[in-house]
Amino acid sequence: MKSIMFAAALVAGLAACGExxxxxxxxxxxxxxxxxxxxxxxxxxxxQGDKASWESHLKARGQYGxxxxxxxx
Amino acid sequence: MARMKFVCDAxxxxxxxxxxxxxxxxxEVPWGVNRRRVVTLNDxxxxxxxxxxACMHCSDAPCMAVCPVNCFYRTDEGVVLHDxxxxxxxxxxxxxxxxxxxxxxxxxxxxxRGKMDKCTFCAGGPEASGSQAEFExxxxxxxxxGKLPACAEMCSTKAxxxxxxxxxSDILRNRVLxxxxxxxxxxxxxxxxxxQAGQPGVTAPEGAKS
Numbered sequence: 001m002k003s004i005m006f007a008a009a010l011v012a013g014l015a016a017c018g019e020x021x022x023x024x025x026x027x028x029x030x031x032x033x034x035x036x037x038x039x040x041x042x043x044x045x046x047x048q049g050d051k052a053s054w055e056s057h058l059k060a061r062g063q064y065g066x067x068x069x070x071x072x073x
Numbered sequence: 074m075a076r077m078k079f080v081c082d083a084x085x086x087x088x089x090x091x092x093x094x095x096x097x098x099x100x101e102v103p104w105g106v107n108r109r110r111v112v113t114l115n116d117x118x119x120x121x122x123x124x125x126x127a128c129m130h131c132s133d134a135p136c137m138a139v140c141p142v143n144c145f146y147r148t149d150e151g152v153v154l155h156d157x158x159x160x161x162x163x164x165x166x167x168x169x170x171x172x173x174x175x176x177x178x179x180x181x182x183x184x185x186r187g188k189m190d191k192c193t194f195c196a197g198g199p200e201a202s203g204s205q206a207e208f209e210x211x212x213x214x215x216x217x218x219g220k221l222p223a224c225a226e227m228c229s230t231k232a233x234x235x236x237x238x239x240x241x242s243d244i245l246r247n248r249v250l251x252x253x254x255x256x257x258x259x260x261x262x263x264x265x266x267x268x269q270a271g272q273p274g275v276t277a278p279e280g281a282k283s
Contacts (some may be wrong), residue, residue: 007145029156029199032149033216037203043219055074055237057219062236065226069251 075238076132076151076235077194077216079225080245081124084252085232088113088123095227100212101196108192109224125224125233128153128174128192130236136166136175150216151238152194155230157210160188194235195222 034055036048046057063070088111096102096109109127130153137145137153144159145166167175178187196282197214200207207214215223225235234241 007263015132028210030146030148030154031202033196033214035202035217036219037214037217039203039218041218042260046219058221059074059240061219061221062234062240063244064253065221066231066234066241067235067247068231069244069247 074150077130077196077236078238078241079127079194079233079235081126082232082234082248083122083124085230086111086123086125087230087232089229091227091229092125092224092233095223096192099201099215100193101208102190102212103178105179106190108174108176108190108267110173116161122263125228126172126174126238127224128170128194130192130194131173135169135171139165139169141165146199148196150196152196153194153197154211155189155191156199157188157190158199160268162186162188195220196212200233234235 195215
């Protein structure tokens with residue numbers, strides 16, 4: 001009986017050992033950027049709340065604004 | 074979308090500090106705190122190189138690992154942000170960060186050392202996007218406005234690139250392949266009038282390494 005209790009205590013003790021999950025975690029309070037601000041300062045070329053349009057708009061903006069080879073040649 | 078990333082092209086950076094100024098102005102960063110800085114290696118020696126450094130939004134961020142109050146979080150786009158309401162200003166993150174990104178204002182709730190402040194990739198913080206509270210704590214949320222970080226958009230030579238990791242690496246790869254090296258580098262002939270320097274559009278000989 002004693003050994004069973006000891007084993008049970010050992011198992012219970014080991015249950016505390018573990019690793020924290022290392023997944024991409026977003027704060028529960030923070031809203032995703034694609035939801036927009038709902039204000040007039042936002043760029044008009046995408047629809048606020050639409051993730052796909054936000055992503056494609058940012059990619060296009062990154063290319064147009066930063067890749068001078070495609071702009072000049 | 075891949076993770077949001079910064080990359081600085083040392084061949085293009087001219088140490089103008091425009092990125093530093095753009096950041097400070099955009100977010101009204103307090104005196105004594107520079108979220109972005111320009112670092113120059115071999116300053117004053119011919120061939121010196123400069124790069125613009127801020128938070129690199131690490132995939133496995135050491136600041137996040139050492140924070141005792143778990144104030145850091147990562148957005149779906151891979152941007153490392155923090156919650157100033159949770160931060161206790163202990164400074165562990167500044168010791169852990171290899172880029173010196175976490176900065177501490179000299180005045181604040183914790184006496185000498187206030188709550189940590191760092192580059193947010195212009196993505197604000199946990200407060201409502203675009204709100205006054207968010208602006209006062211973290212600065213503007215340009216990502217939620219459909220814009221890229223002010224430092225990169227402001228960069229006059231486009232040395233500092235920001236955005237989707239795939240797009241940014243593609244732009245840099247294209248540059249490295251096309252600009253050549255040494256005196257062949259794009260624009261060198263125009264700027265310095267070197268006869269050996271190629272003009273824009275001249276490609277390196279076949280088989281040459283770049």
